[in-house]
Amino acid sequence: MAGNTFGKMFRVTTWGESHGKALGAVIDGCPPGLSLSEEDIQKDLDRRRPGRSPASTKRKESDRVQILSGVFEGKTTGTPISLIIYNEDARSGDYSTLADTYRPGHADRTYEQKYGLRDWRGGGRSSARETVARVAAGAVARKFLSTFGINVVAYTLELAGVKCNRIDETVIDNNPFYCPDEEAAQLMAVKIDEIRRRGDSCGGIVQVVARGCPPGLGEPVFDKLDARIAYALMSIGAVKGVEIGSGFRCARMLGSEHNDPITPEGYASNNAGGILGGISSGMDIVARVAVKPIPSIRIAQQTITRDGRPTTITVKGRHDVSAIPRIVPVCEAMMLLVLADFMLHPTMVAKYGFRHT
Ligand SMILES: Cc1cc2nc3c(=O)[nH]c(=O)nc-3n(C[C@H](O)[C@H](O)[C@H](O)COP(=O)(O)O)c2cc1C
Numbered sequence: 425m426a427g428n429t430f431g432k433m434f435r436v437t438t439w440g441e442s443h444g445k446a447l448g449a450v451i452d453g454c455p456p457g458l459s460l461s462e463e464d465i466q467k468d469l470d471r472r473r474p475g476r477s478p479a480s481t482k483r484k485e486s487d488r489v490q491i492l493s494g495v496f497e498g499k500t501t502g503t504p505i506s507l508i509i510y511n512e513d514a515r516s517g518d519y520s521t522l523a524d525t526y527r528p529g530h531a532d533r534t535y536e537q538k539y540g541l542r543d544w545r546g547g548g549r550s551s552a553r554e555t556v557a558r559v560a561a562g563a564v565a566r567k568f569l570s571t572f573g574i575n576v577v578a579y580t581l582e583l584a585g586v587k588c589n590r591i592d593e594t595v596i597d598n599n600p601f602y603c604p605d606e607e608a609a610q611l612m613a614v615k616i617d618e619i620r621r622r623g624d625s626c627g628g629i630v631q632v633v634a635r636g637c638p639p640g641l642g643e644p645v646f647d648k649l650d651a652r653i654a655y656a657l658m659s660i661g662a663v664k665g666v667e668i669g670s671g672f673r674c675a676r677m678l679g680s681e682h683n684d685p686i687t688p689e690g691y692a693s694n695n696a697g698g699i700l701g702g703i704s705s706g707m708d709i710v711a712r713v714a715v716k717p718i719p720s721i722r723i724a725q726q727t728i729t730r731d732g733r734p735t736t737i738t739v740k741g742r743h744d745v746s747a748i749p750r751i752v753p754v755c756e757a758m759m760l761l762v763l764a765d766f767m768l769h770p771t772m773v774a775k776y777g778f779r780h781t
């Protein structure tokens with residue numbers, strides 16, 4: 425099956441299914457000499473792992489990563505870096521009704537229409553369990569980018585209709601929703617509890633910010649930085665919208681309001697979200713994603729069987745109430761992979777080289 429590889433210079437292939445033996449990533453193109461340990465990767469995996477918030481699936485996965493190749497004496501060797509994470513708690517028997525019935529909102533029917541068969545155990549390759557491999561690869565990109573002073577942070581702006589009124593990044597890791605407004609996080613917990621009890625699900629909005637990027641990332645046509653970021657974020661399951669900078673609000677602004685004035689010290693505002701003409705400006709890169717509600721819900725829904733008979737489905741198995749907050753580190757990972765890819769573009773290597781730690 426094509427379409428399992430992301431990136432051109434910093435290339436990542438993910439492999440594995442939600443109820444298979446293991447999942448993993450192969451990273452090709454990471455420069456040699458970079459310090460890299462399993463612990464560097466584990467930190468990010470622990471933020472995505474199930475069980476860390478009331479919105480999370482009850483599936484119990486330790487998500488311990490092992491580095492199988494590409495690292496010797498604590499440094500990358502420039503050869504493919506292979507990472508593996510074993511599945512520990514799939515409980516595939518709970519999914520037997522999915523063998524014959526399609527879940528509304530999930531990939532079951534479209535996948536089968538395309539390939540003619542489907543691993544119905546938890547959605548197989550279409551399960552967001554695959555994002556464990558993206559986060560592992562993203563952590564390697566984070567380590568590489570840190571040598572240039574580049575970092576990426578994401579957080580929850582809105583969940584179940586509860587909006588943040590302030591952004592204080594220092595509190596993000598103090599609450600289970602990765603929310604920069606602690607009061608909003610408390611309301612989110614109440615809402616999630618209500619929705620979970622009803623057997624329903626919900627969505628929200630995540631903001632992703634990249635800091636320390638030099639000017640020059642991205643191409644003026646086709647491979648524009650904003651185009652690649654939108655592609656990367658939209659490639660995550662449940663993401664249905666991506667905005668950069670002022671985003672959809674720009675449609676209602678005047679040019680005199682939207683243009684970011686240029687001063688000798690830099691740009692006076694950042695409606696552009698750090699990207700002009702497809703190329704990073706040196707300002708913070710700011711993107712937001714709209715996340716849809718989780719498809720697998722316990723409320724009865726209308727659907728059809730594989731042979732086209734109408735029926736209703738009440739989805740079994742263990743599911744998130746919302747992809748937020750677990751999607752937050754996944755958004756970080758996809759942004760990190762785009763930036764690492766562009767930092768390895770020949771024009772950027774000529775300017776900045778590789779930095780080793
Ligand atoms: C972190 C994360 C966790 C998710 N958890 C679930 C889940 O438990 N159950 C489910 O049905 N969908 C879950 N999803 C959403 C589905 O994977 C996604 O809706 C599905 O693959 C269909 O793709 P689409 O929504 O992009 O069309 C999750 C998505 C993410 C990013």
Ligand SMILES: C=C(O[C@@H]1CC(C(=O)O)=C[C@@H](OP(=O)(O)O)[C@H]1O)C(=O)O
Pocket residue numbers: 442443473474481482483485514545546547548550551552553554556661741742743744
């Ligand atoms: C296990 C994880 O999340 C899963 C994402 C997911 C889905 O359909 O996206 C469905 C559920 O699992 P299963 O594939 O067993 O139905 C979630 O528990 C994980 O992210 O580690």
